[in-house]
Amino acid sequence: MCALDHRGSLQKMLEGVLGRAPVYQDMVDFKLDMCRALSSQSSAMLLDPLFGAAQSIASGLLSSHSGLVVSLEETGYEGDAAARISRELANWSAAKVRRMGADGAKLLLYYRPGVDVAAVQLDLVRKLAADCDAQDLVFVVEPVGYAIGDEASTGRYSTVKPDVVIQTAKDISPLGIDVLKAEFPADLKVEKDEGRMLEFCKRLDGNSEVPWIILSAGVDFSSFQREVEIASKAGASGFLAGRALWQEATSMKTREQRVEFFHTTVVERLRVISALADAYGTPWFERVGAPSIVEGWEAGY
Amino acid sequence: MCALDHRGSLQKMLEGVLGRAPVYQDMVDFKLDMCRALSSQSSAMLLDPLFGAAQSIASGLLSSHSGLVVSLEETGYEGDAAARISRELANWSAAKVRRMGADGAKLLLYYRPGVDVAAVQLDLVRKLAADCDAQDLVFVVEPVGYAIGDEASTGRYSTVKPDVVIQTAKDISPLGIDVLKAEFPADLKVEKDEGRMLEFCKRLDGNSEVPWIILSAGVDFSSFQREVEIASKAGASGFLAGRALWQEATSMKTREQRVEFFHTTVVERLRVISALADAYGTPWFERVGAPSIVEGWEAGY
Numbered sequence: 114m115c116a117l118d119h120r121g122s123l124q125k126m127l128e129g130v131l132g133r134a135p136v137y138q139d140m141v142d143f144k145l146d147m148c149r150a151l152s153s154q155s156s157a158m159l160l161d162p163l164f165g166a167a168q169s170i171a172s173g174l175l176s177s178h179s180g181l182v183v184s185l186e187e188t189g190y191e192g193d194a195a196a197r198i199s200r201e202l203a204n205w206s207a208a209k210v211r212r213m214g215a216d217g218a219k220l221l222l223y224y225r226p227g228v229d230v231a232a233v234q235l236d237l238v239r240k241l242a243a244d245c246d247a248q249d250l251v252f253v254v255e256p257v258g259y260a261i262g263d264e265a266s267t268g269r270y271s272t273v274k275p276d277v278v279i280q281t282a283k284d285i286s287p288l289g290i291d292v293l294k295a296e297f298p299a300d301l302k303v304e305k306d307e308g309r310m311l312e313f314c315k316r317l318d319g320n321s322e323v324p325w326i327i328l329s330a331g332v333d334f335s336s337f338q339r340e341v342e343i344a345s346k347a348g349a350s351g352f353l354a355g356r357a358l359w360q361e362a363t364s365m366k367t368r369e370q371r372v373e374f375f376h377t378t379v380v381e382r383l384r385v386i387s388a389l390a391d392a393y394g395t396p397w398f399e400r401v402g403a404p405s406i407v408e409g410w411e412a413g414y
Numbered sequence: 415m416c417a418l419d420h421r422g423s424l425q426k427m428l429e430g431v432l433g434r435a436p437v438y439q440d441m442v443d444f445k446l447d448m449c450r451a452l453s454s455q456s457s458a459m460l461l462d463p464l465f466g467a468a469q470s471i472a473s474g475l476l477s478s479h480s481g482l483v484v485s486l487e488e489t490g491y492e493g494d495a496a497a498r499i500s501r502e503l504a505n506w507s508a509a510k511v512r513r514m515g516a517d518g519a520k521l522l523l524y525y526r527p528g529v530d531v532a533a534v535q536l537d538l539v540r541k542l543a544a545d546c547d548a549q550d551l552v553f554v555v556e557p558v559g560y561a562i563g564d565e566a567s568t569g570r571y572s573t574v575k576p577d578v579v580i581q582t583a584k585d586i587s588p589l590g591i592d593v594l595k596a597e598f599p600a601d602l603k604v605e606k607d608e609g610r611m612l613e614f615c616k617r618l619d620g621n622s623e624v625p626w627i628i629l630s631a632g633v634d635f636s637s638f639q640r641e642v643e644i645a646s647k648a649g650a651s652g653f654l655a656g657r658a659l660w661q662e663a664t665s666m667k668t669r670e671q672r673v674e675f676f677h678t679t680v681v682e683r684l685r686v687i688s689a690l691a692d693a694y695g696t697p698w699f700e701r702v703g704a705p706s707i708v709e710g711w712e713a714g715y
Binding site: 137156162163167168171172173177178180202203204205209211212213214216248249398403404405406408410411412414 | 438457463464468469472473474478479481503504505506510512513514515517549550699704705706707709711712713715
């Protein structure tokens with residue numbers, strides 16, 4: 114599984130490139146260029162409703178081979194940086210995601226176990242899990258941890274990150290979600306012991322009640338490649354990669370350069386990490402089993 | 415586009431083969447064997463909710479490359495053979511078709527222009543068109559004409575068939591449907607003039623307000639091959655083929671023979687008619703145009 118990153122980070126990066134806030138068409142073009150290059154190589158594309166999802170369908174650039182996962186959340190968060198509250202995107206819903214023909218919905222959720230607002234965040238997961246279940250949509254939840262107190266300024270967040278990611282899996286995976294899109298449970302800039310990283314990933318695996326996949330955040334590609342291999346060996350069922358695959362594209366001068374980069378470097382990177390996931394990962398259906406369809410199923414569906 | 419035929423005819427044919435009414439698993443096996451062989455070669459499979467649609471997904475045998483169209487109607491009809499009334503399948507709906515992740519819904523509709531029950535049949539099309547629109551599902555309507563009075567016994571139905579098929583397109587295509595799955599507007603056993611057949615197909619084309627595709631009914635494959643070529647040259651946007659591709663499979667002695675036949679003869683037949691449709695047909699998007707997605711589309715969707 115591979116996909117575009119969520120809209121927020123791309124918007125900020127394009128702003129840097131363009132020297133102005135990206136307009137609607139800049140965002141759409143970036144995502145369509147990526148669909149053209151990558152959707153035939155991916156099991157699914159994750160696109161946002163504002164700039165990518167409908168546009169990729171209407172333009173005919175989403176490969177018939179590719180699934181479509183559409184995000185549900187508003188970019189960013191409300192509240193204090195140490196007590197982040199995620200919101201649903203206005204005028205959007207799991208019902209619309211289903212209606213447009215997508216296969217799954219995704220929630221990016223800021224989450225720090227134990228903080229006061231954690232309960233509010235879990236309620237949002239439960240609410241959207243019920244919405245997705247009513248639509249029979251695959252519900253992918255992407256919890257993103259954050260530092261509190263002096264953890265950021267002291268660099269201490271790296272030390273607590275494994276526990277944050279693992280406890281997050283324990284808190285969120287039982288709430289009716291289908292796939293956990295997890296952060297790598299270590300900071301490769303600090304943690305150098307591969308055995309410990311594998312151990313953290315195995316604890317993550319043991320604490321997730323659903324298949325989990327690894328997200329790329331903004332790490333460089335070679336780090337992500339290591340993360341995918343370690344996570345896959347610990348039980349991950351793939352990856353959902355964004356900036357680690359294509360972040361250099363946001364600093365390219367012309368659209369032609371960017372398109373060339375997508376079709377060469379990014380396709381090759383995707384091939385490399387897909388091979389790792391195929392070689393070492395755990396198929397999601399081995400974890401959840403196949404549904405049993407019995408005669409008369411349609412009446413009760 | 416290629417797909418299984420609707421359940422009714424298959425059930426009757428399997429009954430002949432098996433010497434007993436086919437049980438649930440016979441029907442499922444037949445359809446799954448076909449999905450395994452053909453879904454990767456087709457733009458979509460048409461499957462019924464009872465025996466094929468959910469089973470093909472749950473078994474993992476529906477290719478990720480293939481769309482899925484699911485039927486809405488009860489097999490057969492109510493009322494007199496000369497005044498046929500189609501019914502929706504009980505406990506089934508466009509909403510369930512959308513919820514299960516299908517791309518389109520299909521209605522097989524017995525229809526004879528001008529008979530008393532024609533208005534009732536058109537009401538059903540309008541009702542289901544509205545249901546599919548609410549779900550943003552592609553709605554495929556397959557009108558099947560029938561003889562009245564002494565047309566069957568005298569063989570006169572062949573003479574009126576072109577007008578029946580063409581008038582049917584005129585009556586049904588404006589009712590909010592997306593694709594007309596049309597009968598070939600001539601009987602190849604009687605009509606031998608290819609110029610006239612092309613002319614009938616062009617009149618059908620001119621009377622359809624939506625893209626149309628050609629159905630195979632139970633004609634032999636070589637006849638269907640001619641029909642696909644002529645219809646494509648007259649403006650058809652493909653075919654939705656059933657028994658013409660695989661009817662011999664229903665008289666084979668073992669499942670192994672049948673599977674072998676699907677993977678060899680049927681795949682080859684599909685290749686042949688796909689090449690004809692590709693060479694001569696009109697892409698559906700040339701007829702309807704691409705939707706325009708403007709900034710803020712998600713709020714009004």
